[in-house]
Amino acid sequence: MPLPSPLVDLFDLSPGSPLPLPRELSRLCGEIRFPRHAGRPHVIANFASTVDGVVSLGGDGPRSGGSAITALDPHDRMMMGLLRAVSDSVVVGAGTFRAVPRHVWTPEVAFSPLGAAYASLRNRMGLAPQPRLVVVSASGKVDLRQPAFHVPDQPSLIVTTPRGKARLLVRRPLAEGALPEGPEVWVGGEGPRIRPRSVLRGIARNGRARLVLVEGGPSLLADFLQDGLLDELFLTVAPQVAGRDGASRRRGLVEGQTFGPERPLWGKLRAVRKGGDLLFLRYGFGPGARAA
Numbered sequence: 001m002p003l004p005s006p007l008v009d010l011f012d013l014s015p016g017s018p019l020p021l022p023r024e025l026s027r028l029c030g031e032i033r034f035p036r037h038a039g040r041p042h043v044i045a046n047f048a049s050t051v052d053g054v055v056s057l058g059g060d061g062p063r064s065g066g067s068a069i070t071a072l073d074p075h076d077r078m079m080m081g082l083l084r085a086v087s088d089s090v091v092v093g094a095g096t097f098r099a100v101p102r103h104v105w106t107p108e109v110a111f112s113p114l115g116a117a118y119a120s121l122r123n124r125m126g127l128a129p130q131p132r133l134v135v136v137s138a139s140g141k142v143d144l145r146q147p148a149f150h151v152p153d154q155p156s157l158i159v160t161t162p163r164g165k166a167r168l169l170v171r172r173p174l175a176e177g178a179l180p181e182g183p184e185v186w187v188g189g190e191g192p193r194i195r196p197r198s199v200l201r202g203i204a205r206n207g208r209a210r211l212v213l214v215e216g217g218p219s220l221l222a223d224f225l226q227d228g229l230l231d232e233l234f235l236t237v238a239p240q241v242a243g244r245d246g247a248s249r250r251r252g253l254v255e256g257q258t259f260g261p262e263r264p265l266w267g268k269l270r271a272v273r274k275g276g277d278l279l280f281l282r283y284g285f286g287p288g289a290r291a292a
């Protein structure tokens, strides 16, 4: 995949200090800043949506997710890689994990031409070689043989329920706790929904995390928003109209919770960038953002 043109910075009021991007990344992506919080990580999400708000065209496989929304646009892949590169952990729900078998949640797999630059950035930031992969699953229906759980230098964690843990333990004869190879399995709640706070607690058990990236899907994002634990949303808007006919299972950005009009959830626009025909929007949520 060729390198994209540099993103055009249209507006940026994002808080925090600039990250030490290597020259190639700062040329292509501009400056990127994140705030720090005492005693808790900054939690961001990254999604790609059509102009009519669809994030999944339905079905399984790579065509069900962000790739089909942006047609693998290199600007979007570059930003996805950058956000993975600056994160301590990348969190996905089991629906997203199951939808893209064989996917690996590393920066270089998001956008391989910048793999070396992402690695250099992690090194400059004092981060581990790879972000930890965290999969959230109440059922424990997660295939432990997936390559995502066996990436060199990438620790992984499944946050689940007692029932889910039992299922996972049966699938793989193992003792309690961390495996010599493959994911650690940790009970984060009784279910059916594990509280996002508990997911963050599971991440903190393995050391301090400053930035946690939620990469979906819509159900897990809904739970983070519901509990007021999402600080920022990075939303790529692709110039595609997906449409809905009521027959196909197309997902919007948030599924399983409603907010407005009873509990309207407003964000604050923090930054706008343009890459080709894609828009890269950054919204603040939570206590730091303006309530409308």
Ligand SMILES: NC(=O)c1ccc[n+]([C@@H]2O[C@H](COP(=O)([O-])OP(=O)(O)OC[C@H]3O[C@@H](n4cnc5c(N)ncnc54)[C@H](OP(=O)(O)O)[C@@H]3O)[C@@H](O)[C@H]2O)c1
Pocket (backbone or CB within 6 Å): 046, 047, 048, 049, 054, 055, 056, 057, 058, 059, 064, 065, 066, 067, 069, 092, 093, 094, 095, 096, 097, 099, 100, 136, 137, 138, 139, 140, 141, 192, 193, 194, 195, 196, 215, 216, 217, 218, 219, 220, 221, 223, 251, 255
């Ligand atoms: N366009 C994009 O940027 C983007 C990004 C991400 C995903 N997607 C797409 O979205 C689709 C998946 O949607 P989805 O809503 O099913 O995604 P999801 O949130 O990844 O998966 C839902 C599943 O994850 C687990 N889960 C989520 N929140 C949980 C919680 N709080 N506690 C316990 N378990 C929890 C449950 O797994 P169990 O069933 O195992 O209990 C649940 O059934 C896929 O097509 C994917 O490709 C698109």
